[in-house]
Amino acid sequence: MTTGMLPPLPEDVRWSVCLREAATSRVLAAHAPEQVLRTASVGKVFLLLEVARRLETGELDPDEPLSPTPEQTVADSGLWYLMRTGTLGVVDLCWLVGGFSDNLATNVLLRRVGLDAVTALTRSLGVHRSALLDRVREDRGPQHPPTLSVGCAEELSEVLARLHRGELVSSAVSARVRGWLAANADLSMVASAFGLDPLAHGEPDRGVLLLNKTGTISTVRVDVGVAAGPSGAVAWAVQADWQDATRDPRGEVLAVMAEIGRRVADLVGVPAVPAGLRPARGSG
Template sequence: MVSGPDFPDVSALPGTLAYAVPGWGEYLADEVMPLASVGKLLLLASVAQGFVSGELDPGEPLGLLEQDFSAGSGLLVTLSPRRWTLLDLARLTAAVSDNTATNALLRRVGVERVAADAGALGLERSRVLDRIREPRLAGHPPAFAVGTAREVAALAAVAAGDRGWGAVLLGWMAGCLDRSMVAAGIAHDPEDSVVRDVPLSGLWVANKTGTDVGTRCDVGVVRGARQVCYAVLTRCAAGREFDMVLAMRDVGAVVGRLAGAGGSASAEADG
């Protein structure tokens, strides 16, 4: 375990909080945790790779099947069209964490392909296990996705490289509408969804969050005077989620200071 002096003490929380801020600090970064919708980044990474390689056509229409529809986050269950392009579905998955869009994309790409792509990136313990299910019953896989803070922070760092399919993934993350967790501790414009090397003001954030009973997760990229990537994963008893969110925001405040002019820079620490 390595913990930078500026990071808050999270050992006494009513649950487990793991974080990885590459080059700056970490805590329980290799503990496998439920990812909730942060696991959708693994799927989106596969889709982005398919778009760039030409194996997938962003304009390919995909009809929604009854099995795709899921309660929880998203808009598609309330909209009338039943046919969307793969690019539309990817954007909905990233922006509003649409569960139905996720299930349709996962059906098109396949859990096995997502696992293979994650493995090729060196993500050994971060996996999508199943489609989104509301509710998830005893006979189903135990979670939609699991992973470690270190590995999902590394995935954010690939996106932060802003090259090839990583640039596509970063653009989708920039459109995420949920800035209530880590990002809430970072001074930024939540409506600035244009990928920027230098923010117009304050800091710039691209992220993906995950929410489930007893789970709050956030992974992202912050740009200011320098670039910092982060992943914060939590699990707790039902009803204690907001306590974990407050701690996530405390971690976010540190990330914001590191990305801004106040942090001490080093070439090795840049995300």
């Protein structure tokens, strides 16, 4: 695989990276794209696809009220656990998952559709090494799957390229999921290179239209997404896992991910935030 387009990668971090031309899925650059790593919240994309599929077929009412059970209650990532309302509609929960990777909303949606259904849909898409494995848990014991989700950049970048082309399940299902992911407020990784407002980038800005999903735990950073600009569109999956490292390299990892984002920006023909500068936040 070609690696010349990628910056040097810290050697004590396990990486899986793949950049694709979104229109054709042609690989532009890759490093260990077949390596399966922990992907934290990125597996929630497969949950959103199954929910979107059921909304399109009429199996789910977009306004169906859902509430958490005590065992589903988790804090940390997201907003719902901070809110006063205990009941939200299906589509509102999807916006929370897409926009803020909401753990509580994830668990409630997953209970409604079932992990088996999410797995079946994932496999039907030809995805066999990437998956959502479980619900979010505050305490993960030996009886549980060892992590929330796993994946490799080869598959995940192809999933994003197909999402861009409207080929995941159907054009309508793909469009729903693209909308939810375009609301993602986490632009701290690859997407940091574009200098967009993290709270409002659902429309083209600075010549680029961007959507992405990120995953974060203490020793993992993952960003999968698509950027479309005047020179074309690029889909990416950039995964970093330093579980076995003797130090905390997250600063270097984030710098590398930002540099990959700058190279994606060059490919799609839009200006990038220079190295060493943080993207400016817009009004809102």
